[in-house]
Amino acid sequence: MSDTQIKKIIEDFGSATKRAIDCGFDGVEIHGANHYLIQQFFSKWSNKRNDFWGGSLEKRMNFAKAVTDKVFKTAKKYAPKDFIIGYRIPPEEIHDTVGYTWHESTQLIKTLTSEFDFDYIHLSLPEYNSKPNDSDKSFAELFQPALGDAIKEIIVGNIMNESDAEDAIRYADLVAVGRATLIDPQFGLKIQEGRGNEIIEKISPEQVKKSHLTPGLINIFSDPKMEPHLSGRESIYDLHQKGTLDESVIKNGTGASYNLDNFKK
Numbered sequence: 001m002s003d004t005q006i007k008k009i010i011e012d013f014g015s016a017t018k019r020a021i022d023c024g025f026d027g028v029e030i031h032g033a034n035h036y037l038i039q040q041f042f043s044k045w046s047n048k049r050n051d052f053w054g055g056s057l058e059k060r061m062n063f064a065k066a067v068t069d070k071v072f073k074t075a076k077k078y079a080p081k082d083f084i085i086g087y088r089i090p091p092e093e094i095h096d097t098v099g100y101t102w103h104e105s106t107q108l109i110k111t112l113t114s115e116f117d118f119d120y121i122h123l124s125l126p127e128y129n130s131k132p133n134d135s136d137k138s139f140a141e142l143f144q145p146a147l148g149d150a151i152k153e154i155i156v157g158n159i160m161n162e163s164d165a166e167d168a169i170r171y172a173d174l175v176a177v178g179r180a181t182l183i184d185p186q187f188g189l190k191i192q193e194g195r196g197n198e199i200i201e202k203i204s205p206e207q208v209k210k211s212h213l214t215p216g217l218i219n220i221f222s223d224p225k226m227e228p229h230l231s232g233r234e235s236i237y238d239l240h241q242k243g244t245l246d247e248s249v250i251k252n253g254t255g256a257s258y259n260l261d262n263f264k265k
């Protein structure tokens, strides 16, 4: 990307924030996670630049800082005072080589939270209590000092039932639930109403219908190669359409690059 293209993208983050405000959203989450653009700039695995936007740790932070600055300025101008702004980040990126360590990502978070008035930081984790190789503490515990008391910490990752949620909330202020809510959209409601034991944890043909899963999600959840796999997925193997799952999705475990062309027919 040229310098001009980068500056245009930063403007676009401002426009996206404005659209969210105009639509009446309560807030926005800056997506610095899961190999999307902001993470690509922060990672030395993907960022091979040697200019203002890359080279040293400080320079790899510049894109995240510029996007954050644009989002906050846009919110200040157009949003109500209680508009929520968060930042999502995986604590570390390890491939054959290291994209960044949690030591570096805590530096980024310290920098962002000292310069901007974030409401929360959302750690994107494979398991809510995941730990790095060089500490006995969980990532959630390791990031807490960088946030202080005012900024809330959210964790996500393999919270599949009420007891997982109860355990996870010991580590952070809030827990987020992804796949389990797709299987049973009443996950939160059932806990709130004291019916956590009624949460449906297994995917099944019946639950696919009840939850109104999209074709893309059905195909991912029924793919025998998809990891981590969902409990009960064998019961929906026959709903799987072979050859539609992008190899990178199988490897990275997200639906970010899912090809829906086969469903359009």
Ligand SMILES: Cc1cc2nc3c(=O)[nH]c(=O)nc-3n(C[C@H](O)[C@H](O)[C@H](O)COP(=O)(O)O)c2cc1C
Pocket: 033, 034, 124, 125, 156, 157, 158, 159, 176, 177, 178, 179, 180, 217, 220, 253, 254, 255, 256
């Ligand atoms: C089908 C699917 C698609 C996903 N797509 C994205 C995505 O586009 N962007 C992203 O940041 N995370 C994505 N994720 C990851 C989730 O946001 C979440 O971090 C992950 O599923 C772990 O939470 P869970 O164990 O509660 O599902 C996706 C996950 C699944 C299962």
